[in-house]
Ligand SMILES: NC(=O)C1=CN([C@@H]2O[C@H](COP(=O)(O)OP(=O)(O)OC[C@H]3O[C@@H](n4cnc5c(N)ncnc54)[C@H](O)[C@@H]3O)[C@@H](O)[C@H]2O)C=CC1
């Protein structure tokens with residue numbers, strides 16, 4: 001039997017019981033869920049909100065079962081390896097009368113959606129609000145790795161700098177080089193634009209789908225540069241992932257994690273990359289075979305990586321921490337204040353919307369109407385990944401009108 005876990009309680013007399021497995025940034029999500037005076041569609045929301053305040057980061061399944069208890073309408077949970085949501089948790093949520101779960105994340109590889117479907121539980125996620133923030137971190141890692149920022153910082157702090165030298169921390173110039181993107185969805189495309197606009201890099205990308213918007217952007221930006229007497233940027237959609245790995249100088253990984261992308265970067269693929277390439281991963285750790293990566297970093301000191309995510313998060317594979325050609329940060333790609341508060345709001349509205357029986361917002365890429373600080377959010381769930389399987393009603397938001405269709 002799990003030990004009782006510590007919680008913070010809001011609005012004890014609330015009609016619905018919603019649990020959050022972590023404290024989340026901002027207060028709007030708490031107001032939306034638990035404020036008696038807060039109204040959606042003229043109706044008081046009136047939820048009892050319980051926020052887990054355990055100091056340990058990773059909750060066990062037993063801890064989460066204890067949080068769900070005998071009565072629970074919905075749960076806001078956390079990303080990736082900190083929580084695995086499968087049959088045990090979804091069936092417990094169903095037994096407790098629950099119908100709603102939302103990750104505070106866009107990625108939901110920690111969720112067994114089939115198990116959620118079997119138990120009739122809606123699974124929410126938080127797309128869009130973290131696109132630019134995550135892309136900015138991938139761009140930061142690209143620069144930090146290419147220009148050896150962390151190594152140089154450590155050198156400086158160690159008091160080793162005794163004057164300018166022609167060979168000191170020489171790195172890679174980005175301008176005119178090729179940026180490779182694997183997974184050119186929301187974040188991959190935003191990252192590509194940053195690198196193309198910011199550093200005038202050429203693009204090669206691989207995705208299962210064509211990214212027409214991205215291609216049009218690069219074409220138009222190339223024409224603009226040309227008209228200004230500068231070298232135009234170019235784009236290419238690669239037929240294979242290998243083409244990207246062979247040609248690109250900086251490669252950033254932005255696919256979802258599933259069976260098709262597990263260990264997408266393996267020893268064979270590392271071997272075809274340029275010896276001085278920069279590889280960035282702000283998607284999911286298991287997209288890279290991390291043991292193979294450590295060996296590759298050892299054998300190729302000019303090859304550099306920037307990693308936000310790790311195969312056995314929160315741990316690193318042996319040897320990685322010793323590699324000077326690796327920049328490592330603790331899964332902070334979406335960590336800007338605006339984004340994290342927005343993610344909390346979207347997760348809360350997914351759960352609340354399902355409890356209230358609202359339809360699902362028709363365009364999960366257009367979530368701004370939910371994020372306006374002082375406005376009443378639309379009466380909809382911002383993003384439910386299994387809406388179709390659960391037979392939920394969809395509608396496409398109308399310009400300037402976010403109320404329910406009659
Ligand atoms: N490090 C962090 O804090 C964060 C990580 N992420 C990760 O980034 C992922 C992507 O997020 P979004 O861009 O919003 O999702 P998205 O769905 O817009 O983009 C994912 C892209 O991957 C492509 N893809 C799928 N399988 C592929 C394959 N086998 N080969 C090549 N491309 C493939 C899809 O076609 C799609 O275009 C999330 O699923 C999440 O795992 C997202 C936010 C923050």
Ligand SMILES: O=C(O)C(=O)CO
Pocket residue numbers: 079104105106107108130333334
């Ligand atoms: O949103 C996600 O998928 C994350 O990894 C955390 O922002």
